Amino acid sequence: MILETNRLILRKFSPRDAEALALVLSDHETMKYDPAPLDRAGVEQWIDRNLRHYADDGVGLFAMDLKTTGQLIGDCGIIRQHVENEFLYEIGYHLRRDHWGQGLATEAATACRDWAFANLKTDRLISLIRPENLPSRQVAERNGMVVWKEINWRGLRHYVYAINRGRESQSSQVL
Numbered sequence: 002m003i004l005e006t007n008r009l010i011l012r013k014f015s016p017r018d019a020e021a022l023a024l025v026l027s028d029h030e031t032m033k034y035d036p037a038p039l040d041r042a043g044v045e046q047w048i049d050r051n052l053r054h055y056a057d058d059g060v061g062l063f064a065m066d067l068k069t070t071g072q073l074i075g076d077c078g079i080i081r082q083h084v085e086n087e088f089l090y091e092i093g094y095h096l097r098r099d100h101w102g103q104g105l106a107t108e109a110a111t112a113c114r115d116w117a118f119a120n121l122k123t124d125r126l127i128s129l130i131r132p133e134n135l136p137s138r139q140v141a142e143r144n145g146m147v148v149w150k151e152i153n154w155r156g157l158r159h160y161v162y163a164i165n166r167g168r169e170s171q172s173s174q175v176l
Protein backbone atom coordinates (compact mmCIF):
# COMPACT_ATOMS: atom_id res chain seq x y z
CA MET A 2 0.00 0.00 0.00
CA ILE A 3 1.28 3.44 -0.86
CA LEU A 4 -0.74 6.51 0.02
CA GLU A 5 -0.10 10.02 -1.17
CA THR A 6 -1.43 13.21 0.40
CA ASN A 7 -0.69 16.87 -0.34
CA ARG A 8 2.57 16.83 1.60
CA LEU A 9 3.27 13.18 2.41
CA ILE A 10 3.96 9.75 1.04
CA LEU A 11 3.03 6.75 3.19
CA ARG A 12 4.92 3.59 2.21
CA LYS A 13 6.01 0.29 3.68
CA PHE A 14 9.00 0.35 6.01
CA SER A 15 12.23 -1.35 5.07
CA PRO A 16 15.15 -2.28 7.38
CA ARG A 17 17.07 0.60 5.75
CA ASP A 18 14.77 3.09 7.56
CA ALA A 19 16.15 2.28 11.01
CA GLU A 20 18.48 5.27 11.27
CA ALA A 21 15.86 7.84 10.26
CA LEU A 22 13.15 6.16 12.35
CA ALA A 23 15.41 6.26 15.41
CA LEU A 24 15.16 10.07 15.29
CA VAL A 25 11.44 9.56 15.97
CA LEU A 26 11.21 6.49 18.21
CA SER A 27 14.32 7.13 20.33
CA ASP A 28 13.16 10.61 21.30
CA HIS A 29 12.07 10.81 24.96
CA GLU A 30 9.38 13.44 24.42
CA THR A 31 7.85 11.69 21.39
CA MET A 32 7.82 8.36 23.28
CA LYS A 33 6.36 9.83 26.48
CA TYR A 34 3.16 7.79 26.10
CA ASP A 35 4.83 4.60 24.87
CA PRO A 36 6.45 2.20 27.33
CA ALA A 37 9.92 3.69 26.65
CA PRO A 38 12.05 5.28 23.93
CA LEU A 39 13.62 2.61 21.71
CA ASP A 40 17.32 1.97 21.29
CA ARG A 41 18.69 1.04 17.86
CA ALA A 42 17.96 -2.69 18.33
CA GLY A 43 14.44 -1.78 19.47
CA VAL A 44 13.88 0.31 16.33
CA GLU A 45 15.03 -2.59 14.14
CA GLN A 46 12.67 -4.97 15.97
CA TRP A 47 9.85 -2.42 15.62
CA ILE A 48 10.38 -2.38 11.83
CA ASP A 49 10.49 -6.20 11.73
CA ARG A 50 7.19 -6.37 13.64
CA ASN A 51 5.58 -4.08 11.06
CA LEU A 52 6.91 -6.16 8.17
CA ARG A 53 5.16 -9.13 9.82
CA HIS A 54 1.96 -7.07 10.23
CA TYR A 55 1.98 -6.28 6.48
CA ALA A 56 2.34 -9.99 5.70
CA ASP A 57 -0.17 -11.27 8.27
CA ASP A 58 -2.81 -8.51 8.31
CA GLY A 59 -2.28 -6.62 5.03
CA VAL A 60 -1.80 -3.46 7.11
CA GLY A 61 0.65 -2.02 9.62
CA LEU A 62 2.34 1.21 10.52
CA PHE A 63 3.80 2.91 7.46
CA ALA A 64 6.77 5.17 6.91
CA MET A 65 5.77 8.82 6.54
CA ASP A 66 8.01 10.67 4.07
CA LEU A 67 7.85 14.42 3.53
CA LYS A 68 7.50 15.00 -0.21
CA THR A 69 9.55 18.18 -0.33
CA THR A 70 12.68 16.60 1.16
CA GLY A 71 12.08 12.84 0.75
CA GLN A 72 12.95 12.49 4.45
CA LEU A 73 11.24 10.00 6.74
CA ILE A 74 9.59 12.09 9.48
CA GLY A 75 7.36 9.60 11.27
CA ASP A 76 5.02 6.67 11.05
CA CYS A 77 1.30 6.43 10.54
CA GLY A 78 -0.85 3.48 9.67
CA ILE A 79 -3.31 0.84 10.68
CA ILE A 80 -2.82 -1.87 13.27
CA ARG A 81 -5.19 -4.79 13.80
CA GLN A 82 -5.81 -4.83 17.54
CA HIS A 83 -7.64 -7.21 19.85
CA VAL A 84 -9.63 -4.94 22.15
CA GLU A 85 -12.11 -6.33 24.68
CA ASN A 86 -12.86 -9.49 22.69
CA GLU A 87 -13.12 -7.92 19.26
CA PHE A 88 -10.66 -7.26 16.48
CA LEU A 89 -10.60 -3.59 15.52
CA TYR A 90 -8.38 -1.58 13.21
CA GLU A 91 -6.49 1.17 14.98
CA ILE A 92 -5.00 4.29 13.39
CA GLY A 93 -1.67 5.11 15.04
CA TYR A 94 1.08 7.69 14.49
CA HIS A 95 4.35 9.16 15.73
CA LEU A 96 5.80 12.33 14.25
CA ARG A 97 9.38 13.60 14.53
CA ARG A 98 9.29 16.41 17.07
CA ASP A 99 10.67 19.12 14.77
CA HIS A 100 7.63 18.60 12.51
CA TRP A 101 4.90 19.00 15.12
CA GLY A 102 2.39 21.81 14.70
CA GLN A 103 1.96 21.70 10.91
CA GLY A 104 -1.03 19.37 10.58
CA LEU A 105 1.10 16.55 9.15
CA ALA A 106 -0.09 13.85 11.59
CA THR A 107 -3.71 14.76 10.90
CA GLU A 108 -3.07 14.71 7.15
CA ALA A 109 -1.60 11.19 7.40
CA ALA A 110 -4.26 9.90 9.81
CA THR A 111 -7.08 11.19 7.62
CA ALA A 112 -5.59 9.48 4.57
CA CYS A 113 -5.33 6.21 6.53
CA ARG A 114 -8.93 6.54 7.67
CA ASP A 115 -10.19 7.02 4.12
CA TRP A 116 -8.00 4.18 2.81
CA ALA A 117 -9.22 1.85 5.56
CA PHE A 118 -12.91 2.49 4.90
CA ALA A 119 -12.32 2.02 1.16
CA ASN A 120 -10.27 -1.17 1.45
CA LEU A 121 -10.97 -3.00 4.71
CA LYS A 122 -14.08 -4.89 5.72
CA THR A 123 -14.77 -2.84 8.80
CA ASP A 124 -17.42 -0.34 9.83
CA ARG A 125 -15.40 1.22 12.63
CA LEU A 126 -11.88 2.54 13.12
CA ILE A 127 -10.37 3.37 16.47
CA SER A 128 -7.43 5.11 18.09
CA LEU A 129 -6.34 4.05 21.60
CA ILE A 130 -5.14 7.16 23.43
CA ARG A 131 -4.13 7.97 26.98
CA PRO A 132 -6.43 10.74 28.36
CA GLU A 133 -3.44 12.96 29.12
CA ASN A 134 -2.10 12.75 25.53
CA LEU A 135 -3.88 15.88 24.33
CA PRO A 136 -1.98 16.31 21.01
CA SER A 137 -2.93 12.78 19.98
CA ARG A 138 -6.54 13.26 21.09
CA GLN A 139 -6.69 16.38 18.93
CA VAL A 140 -5.41 14.43 15.91
CA ALA A 141 -8.14 11.82 16.52
CA GLU A 142 -10.79 14.54 16.85
CA ARG A 143 -9.63 16.29 13.67
CA ASN A 144 -9.85 12.83 12.09
CA GLY A 145 -13.57 12.80 12.91
CA MET A 146 -13.30 10.48 15.91
CA VAL A 147 -15.11 10.78 19.24
CA VAL A 148 -14.54 9.02 22.56
CA TRP A 149 -16.44 5.74 22.39
CA LYS A 150 -15.39 4.27 25.74
CA GLU A 151 -12.68 4.16 28.35
CA ILE A 152 -10.73 0.96 28.93
CA ASN A 153 -7.74 -0.40 30.74
CA TRP A 154 -5.28 -1.17 27.95
CA ARG A 155 -2.04 -2.91 28.84
CA GLY A 156 -2.39 -1.76 32.44
CA LEU A 157 -3.15 1.90 31.68
CA ARG A 158 -6.32 3.99 31.33
CA HIS A 159 -7.06 4.71 27.65
CA TYR A 160 -9.83 6.37 25.69
CA VAL A 161 -11.01 4.37 22.72
CA TYR A 162 -11.62 7.04 20.09
CA ALA A 163 -13.76 5.76 17.22
CA ILE A 164 -15.31 6.74 13.92
CA ASN A 165 -17.99 4.72 12.19
CA ARG A 166 -18.20 4.20 8.44
CA GLY A 167 -20.14 7.02 6.79
CA ARG A 168 -19.17 9.64 9.38
CA GLU A 169 -15.91 10.56 7.69
CA SER A 170 -17.56 12.92 5.21
CA GLN A 171 -18.76 14.99 8.19
CA SER A 172 -15.24 15.53 9.44
CA SER A 173 -14.57 19.25 8.99
CA GLN A 174 -10.79 19.12 8.79
CA VAL A 175 -9.36 21.36 6.11
CA LEU A 176 -5.79 20.50 5.21
Ligand SMILES: CC(C)(COP(=O)(O)OP(=O)(O)OC[C@H]1O[C@@H](n2cnc3c(N)ncnc32)[C@H](O)[C@@H]1OP(=O)(O)O)[C@@H](O)C(=O)NCCC(=O)NCCS
Nearest residue numbers: 031094095096101102103104105106107129130136137176
Ligand atom coordinates in the same frame (compact mmCIF):
# COMPACT_ATOMS: atom_id res chain seq x y z
C1 LIG B 1 0.44 13.00 18.37
C2 LIG B 1 1.31 13.83 17.43
C3 LIG B 1 1.59 13.06 16.15
C4 LIG B 1 0.52 15.12 17.13
O1 LIG B 1 1.37 16.00 16.41
P1 LIG B 1 0.84 17.45 16.03
O2 LIG B 1 1.90 18.10 15.26
O3 LIG B 1 0.30 18.11 17.25
O4 LIG B 1 -0.42 17.11 15.13
P2 LIG B 1 -0.61 17.58 13.62
O5 LIG B 1 0.59 17.23 12.84
O6 LIG B 1 -1.91 17.09 13.17
O7 LIG B 1 -0.60 19.18 13.76
C5 LIG B 1 -1.65 19.84 14.45
C6 LIG B 1 -1.19 21.23 14.83
O8 LIG B 1 -0.73 21.89 13.65
C7 LIG B 1 -1.54 23.06 13.41
N1 LIG B 1 -1.66 23.17 11.95
C8 LIG B 1 -0.88 23.97 11.18
N2 LIG B 1 -1.19 23.80 9.89
C9 LIG B 1 -2.18 22.87 9.85
C10 LIG B 1 -2.90 22.29 8.80
N3 LIG B 1 -2.66 22.60 7.55
N4 LIG B 1 -3.85 21.36 9.10
C11 LIG B 1 -4.10 21.01 10.37
N5 LIG B 1 -3.43 21.55 11.43
C12 LIG B 1 -2.48 22.47 11.15
C13 LIG B 1 -2.82 22.79 14.15
O9 LIG B 1 -3.48 23.98 14.48
C14 LIG B 1 -2.29 22.09 15.38
O10 LIG B 1 -1.69 23.04 16.22
P3 LIG B 1 -2.01 23.10 17.80
O11 LIG B 1 -1.44 21.83 18.37
O12 LIG B 1 -1.29 24.31 18.23
O13 LIG B 1 -3.48 23.13 17.92
C15 LIG B 1 2.65 14.22 18.10
O14 LIG B 1 2.39 14.97 19.26
C16 LIG B 1 3.46 13.01 18.47
O15 LIG B 1 4.18 12.43 17.66
N6 LIG B 1 3.34 12.60 19.76
C17 LIG B 1 4.07 11.47 20.26
C18 LIG B 1 3.54 10.15 19.73
C19 LIG B 1 2.11 9.89 20.15
O16 LIG B 1 1.68 10.29 21.21
N7 LIG B 1 1.39 9.20 19.27
C20 LIG B 1 0.03 8.85 19.50
C21 LIG B 1 -0.10 7.72 20.44
S1 LIG B 1 -1.82 7.41 20.83
